[in-house]
Amino acid sequence: MKINSVKGVKKAEIMLYTLSTCIWCKKTKQLLNDLGVEYNYIDVDTLTAEDKEKLTVEIEKWNAAVSFPTMVINNKEAILGYQPDDIREKLKI
Amino acid sequence: MSEIPGTKIEELHEKLRKEAGNSGYYLNPDKEFTLDLVKSLLINEERFGYPACPCRLASGKREEDLDIICPCDYRDRDVTGYGACYCALYVSKQTSKGEIPVKAIPESRPGKQERLKMAQEQNKQTKETPFPSKLPLPVYRCKVCGYLCARPEPPDICPICKVTKDRFERFI
Known part of the structure; x- marks a missing residue:
């Protein structure tokens, strides 16, 4: 499974689940890029059916609706959807 | 995946805009934003055979994805409730005039x-x-x-x- 890493300042352990076609996911990635923070992301729609199934189970733990983007911070909490204010607050930026 | 030609995106955008206008719907007036969504619809059309919502995970099986083929089953209630559909391709009249800002909204599709x-x-x-x-x-x-x-x-x-x-x- 391909996990993409974006280099930057490490504010937290960020795992971002996205879709390659989703505009709100693109906006979330853009925000993190603009903030210059380090994060990992997976474009779930580009995976094999088997990997999609596996990740869906993982995302469901954080977000019952399995909607995108789902941003998991420090494996402790998640921000659902494009929430720029929440993201800044949680990353203390 | 082949790159979608710009002319095809513009054509579909124009078609959707006209169809929306003729039946009392409004496309998001932010053209750059909307063109990006239209491009994603074309990508989904190419990979699944139908234009699944760009902002939802499609299974690739038409029967399972029927409710999220654009326009989706949730569009009208989201446009009424939030002023925009989930991906914000379609918006309310008020939103189209810029009276309400477009924001990400919660997912209405059940699990x-x-x-x-x-x-x-x-x-x-x-x-x-x-x-x-x-x-x-x-x-x-x-x-x-x-x-x-x-x-x-x-x-x-x-x-x-x-x-x-x-x-x-x-x-x-």
Whole structure:
């Protein structure tokens, strides 16, 4: 499974689940890029059916609706959807 | 995946804009934003054979994804409730005039298990109330726009929102 890493300042352990076609996911990635923070992301729609199934189970733990983007911070909490204010607050930026 | 030509994106955008205008819907006036969504619809059309919502995870099986083929079954209630649909391709009149800002909204689509349960119940209900009832014809409802028609079968294309026959349900 391909996990993409974006280099930057490490504010937290960020795992971002996205879709390659989703505009709100693109906006979330853009925000993190603009903030210059380090994060990992997976474009779930580009995976094999088997990997999609596996990740869906993982995302469901954080977000019952399995909607995108789902941003998991420090494996402790998640921000659902494009929430720029929440993201800044949680990353203390 | 092949790159989608810009002319194709512009053409589809124009078609959707006209269709929306003719039936009382509004496309998001932010053209750059909207063109990006239209491009994603074309990408999904190419990879799945139907334009699944760009902002939702499609299974690739048409039957399972029917409710999220654009325009999706959730568009109208989200446009009414939030001023925009989930991906924000379609917006309300107020939003289209810039009176309400476009924001990300919560997901209205039920989870997979719940969707399966709802489909089963719907099936059961239809079976338990077989036609003919007291009416001379069954009534079909477009799940996307709510258009109702009394005829032997639903139309091939919804005259209001242009979705296909498989998006209709028996209403009465």
